[in-house]
Amino acid sequence: MRLMKNKLAVTVIVLSASFLIIIGLSVGRKNATFAESGVGTALNEVQGRIYKVSSKISNQLSFLTHVNEIKSENQELKKKINDLANMEQHYEYLKNDNENLRKQLNFEKSSTNYTYKGADVVKGAAGNWVDELIINLGKDNGMEVGMVVLDNQGCLVGKITFLASNWSRIETLANSNIAVSAVVGGKPDNNGILKGLRESNNSIMASFNSLPLTSDIKKGDVVVTRGLDPGFPKDIRIGTVTEVQEDKGKLAKNAIVKPFAEFNKLQEVTIVMPKDKINVGY
Amino acid sequence: MKKTLITGLLIILLFILDNTVMPFLVIYNYYPSVLFVFIISFSIINGKWQGLWVGVFAGILEDIFFGNAFGINCLLNMLLCVLAGEIGLNIFKNKRFVPMASTLGLSVLKGVGIFVILRILGQHTNIYTAFFKAIYEMCICLFLYRPIYKLYHRDYMKKEWKF
Numbered sequence: 198m199r200l201m202k203n204k205l206a207v208t209v210i211v212l213s214a215s216f217l218i219i220i221g222l223s224v225g226r227k228n229a230t231f232a233e234s235g236v237g238t239a240l241n242e243v244q245g246r247i248y249k250v251s252s253k254i255s256n257q258l259s260f261l262t263h264v265n266e267i268k269s270e271n272q273e274l275k276k277k278i279n280d281l282a283n284m285e286q287h288y289e290y291l292k293n294d295n296e297n298l299r300k301q302l303n304f305e306k307s308s309t310n311y312t313y314k315g316a317d318v319v320k321g322a323a324g325n326w327v328d329e330l331i332i333n334l335g336k337d338n339g340m341e342v343g344m345v346v347l348d349n350q351g352c353l354v355g356k357i358t359f360l361a362s363n364w365s366r367i368e369t370l371a372n373s374n375i376a377v378s379a380v381v382g383g384k385p386d387n388n389g390i391l392k393g394l395r396e397s398n399n400s401i402m403a404s405f406n407s408l409p410l411t412s413d414i415k416k417g418d419v420v421v422t423r424g425l426d427p428g429f430p431k432d433i434r435i436g437t438v439t440e441v442q443e444d445k446g447k448l449a450k451n452a453i454v455k456p457f458a459e460f461n462k463l464q465e466v467t468i469v470m471p472k473d474k475i476n477v478g479y
Numbered sequence: 480m481k482k483t484l485i486t487g488l489l490i491i492l493l494f495i496l497d498n499t500v501m502p503f504l505v506i507y508n509y510y511p512s513v514l515f516v517f518i519i520s521f522s523i524i525n526g527k528w529q530g531l532w533v534g535v536f537a538g539i540l541e542d543i544f545f546g547n548a549f550g551i552n553c554l555l556n557m558l559l560c561v562l563a564g565e566i567g568l569n570i571f572k573n574k575r576f577v578p579m580a581s582t583l584g585l586s587v588l589k590g591v592g593i594f595v596i597l598r599i600l601g602q603h604t605n606i607y608t609a610f611f612k613a614i615y616e617m618c619i620c621l622f623l624y625r626p627i628y629k630l631y632h633r634d635y636m637k638k639e640w641k642f
Contacts, residue, residue: 205527209561212535216554223549224600233543240495240543247499255503320498320544331544366544395605400508461502 229361527564534560586613
C-alpha cells in the first residue's frame, strides 16, 4: 500500500488517533495517575523556588512603577482604619447583646467547623487558557477535590479540581466553571449565584446573577459567600460590585464584581478543610 | 545521543521557565510560551520527524499541569511541529523571516485549536488570547531563532557522514 510507504503520515495518524482517545478518556478526571504525580512532584521542587523568586521580583518592580497609586491607597487605608476602629466598639456591644439573647432563648450555634491549612503556590496559570494554580499539597496531605481555597487575606480564590499525591490543581474564580451562592454583605435578601468571568481585556472579574429585581445592590457593595454550598464557610469575602444591570427578561438583576484576590500575585493560599468531611460529601 | 540529551534538557528547562517566569512578564494580561517558540524553531531547523517527537515530549510536559483532559497539547504540538518541519524544507533556514511568520501563524492555529477543543469539552475560554499570544511569541522568535539555529549547527550536533 502506498500509505505504508509514507512512514511519517502513518505515525502522525496513529499518534493523533491515540491522543484523541486519551483526551476523550481523561475528560473531567479528578485524580492524577501515578506517573503524573511523580513527575509533577519532581518539577514542583524546582518550579516552586523559581516561582517564588520571580514573584518577589515582580512585586518589587510593580511597587516602583505604582508609587503614586500606593500613596493615595495609603491615605484611603488610614481613613478606613479610623472608621473601623470606631465600628469595633459598636461590634463588641452588639456581640455581647447577641450572646445574651441566644442564651436566653437557648439557641444552638451552627455546628460546621473548619480548619485552615496554608499551602504554597508552585506554578501559575497554564498559559492564559485555563486559570489554574498548582499548589504543593495533595492527597497525602488530606486535600480533596472541591475544597475551597482562599488567599492569605481570607478572600475567595477558587476550588481544588484535581488531585495528585503531593500537589493539586486549583481552578480560580476566573474560570467560569466555578459557581458559588453569594450575598451582598449585610443585606441578606440580595443573594444570587456568582460565576467567574473574563472581560475582553483579559482581566478577571465575576458575574453575580439571579439577584431579585427588588434588591438594592449598588456599586461599591461587598459580596460575600452565603454558606449554602457544602464545604463553603459563610461570609468569605469575594469582591466589590463595579456595575449593576437589570435583566427584565429573566426578572433578575445582574452585577459585575471585581474580586479582592490578586490571582496573578498569589504566593501562598489557605485551604478550607471542613472538620466533618463525611457530611460535606466530597 | 548528545543532541537528544541537550534537546530534552532544554525542553524541560524552557517548560519550567514558562511556568515560573513568563507569568510575570505579562503585557495586557497575556504572556507567551517560550517552549512553543522553541519547538517550532526546532522543527523548522531539524525537520518533520525530529519535530514530531519534540512536539510530543513538550506536549506531555504541558499536559501534566494543564486542566481538563490529557493529550490536548500533545496532539496540537505534534501536528504543528510536523507542519513546521514541512515549512522548513523549502526555505533558507538561516534567515529569520519565515520562522517568525510561521511562529505567528502556527501559534494562532494552536490557540484556535485549544479554544475549539475546550469548547467541545464544555469549557468557555477567551479567543483573543490566541492572537495576542501569537504576536508576543513572534517577537520572542525574533530574538530566539538565531541562537537556536546556531546551537543546532555546532559540530557536535551534526551527524557525521561516514564513508
